[in-house]
Amino acid sequence: MSADGTIHARGIRKSFGPKLVLKDVDLDIASGEICCIIGPSGSGKSTLLRCVNGLETVDSGVLKVNGEDLGYYETETAFHALSKKEIAEQRTRIGMVFQQFNLFPNMTSRENIMAGPVLVKGADRKESAKRAQELLASVGLAGFGDYYPAQLSGGQQQRVAIARSLAMDPEIMLFDEPTSALDPEKVGEVLAVMKDLAKKGMTMVVVTHEMGFAREVSDSLLFMDEGVVVERGDARAVLADPKELRTKAFLDKVL
């Protein structure tokens, strides 16, 4: 069976200086699974997501994404870091959507979407432009190809950012609080795009505060607090009937 689109983590530890932010975290995500990670700020949920993309390196533990050890290769005695080129290659298979969109302000929406395929994969410009047009249409921004990020609203920018990640044809999409920086009225348009994506069978890991999205779309739910996975299970089951006291206390406050 192909391991594409899967994430497997065992005993991940990560510290920033003396502060341990991930304490033996386990994570198993099947291909096509939609997993929401919730928890209070500072619980390590964003860090976990950033580790899965290689933006942070884990201190110890096993982390396999798409069936490969992320950023390292394993020998008898240790994990050895891969070359930058190999890491970049692995990253092209993982899409990342940031809270602050992080579109390149010096490029139009279309150029942003084409940047990955053309600059990194060396794809044909014309075909990439056509693909970019399709992707823009799929996020509801068909006429916005020539707009620069600064000319778009937050919700529009985030949808372009999603299209930019999708242009690389990743097996996994990671969302780091994708709607937290948006005006409340723009949240819906971004969630709609994400729901579309979920229906197409993309593996998605979403760090979010949108409990409605978690309930409606998510397969599994992970509740983290202080660097530990407190509870995990079926999304609707956890939201309706949390087993842990800590989860219950958190949900009572946010729901």
Add this chain to the structure above:
Amino acid sequence: MLKFLGHRRQTTSGKDPALKPRLRRRSAFEYIAWIVCCLLALGILLSVSTNPNFRWGVVARYFTHETIIRGLMLTIFLTVASMVLGTLLGLLLAIMRSSRIKPIAATAGVYITLFRGTPVLVQLIFWFNIAALYPNLTLGIPFTDIGIAIDVNALIAPITAALIGLTLNEAAYMAEIIRGGFSSVGKGQIEAADSLGMSGAMKMRKVIIPQAMPSIIPATGNQVIGMFKETSLVSVLGVAELLQSAQLIYARTYETIPLLIVASLWYLVMTLLLSYPQSKLEQKYSRTSSRIPRKAKGIVLTAPEGIAR
């Protein structure tokens, strides 16, 4: 004056109060400042124009003198050459300085400290006299006899020393300007580039440098203006740039002051000429307007905000 101190009289004319202009309040200090500054300007102007020692006739005669113009051309050449070379070397140093590899970053750091920490005049004289330190320059393969030896004294002509000195010094300053530009690019931009799998050079070319430009370009314009005047220092090496050309003439004619005025006027003219494009550049790349790239500013927004799906 008393009118201000006494109580204010209200008069009712037929004029509609809503149309009356609102006048600025002027303090007594403002009037005094006007009077003093005008008197001062008048005094200086009078003294400059009536003092025969200024010899304005001589100034006019030499202003477009062949020697002076040749010196001016050399000054312009030195400015352009040392700015271009200094910026390129500065870019290299800035990239080295931001390297994750410690010895490379440290090398750039030491270079910048040395060249910014010593006077440029001293550096110029140093390069001029480098032959005293290394009389022979050998190009060849280390630890073998193969290679050619060059006499450093012949190689370092005054103008070479001037160019090397100005370039190496400018590179240190440009490195800091460029590095400042790099660090103005948000961390999120680099993470976004990383998540797309961009290589280091690609990130630099497509993401970091284009976004750093708005802060680098106006500062570089300032450096050009500074460099134009800085070139006068190389007159100590006997390079016949603008100041040295003036000195060469007054050494012969003893018309020191008029010739210094000639040189100063040229520096002033060139600086004013340069500061116009500089202020345009600054406006163009100012923080608020540079959010949208230049070529996009013509685009008119007509599409509705956020078409809902």
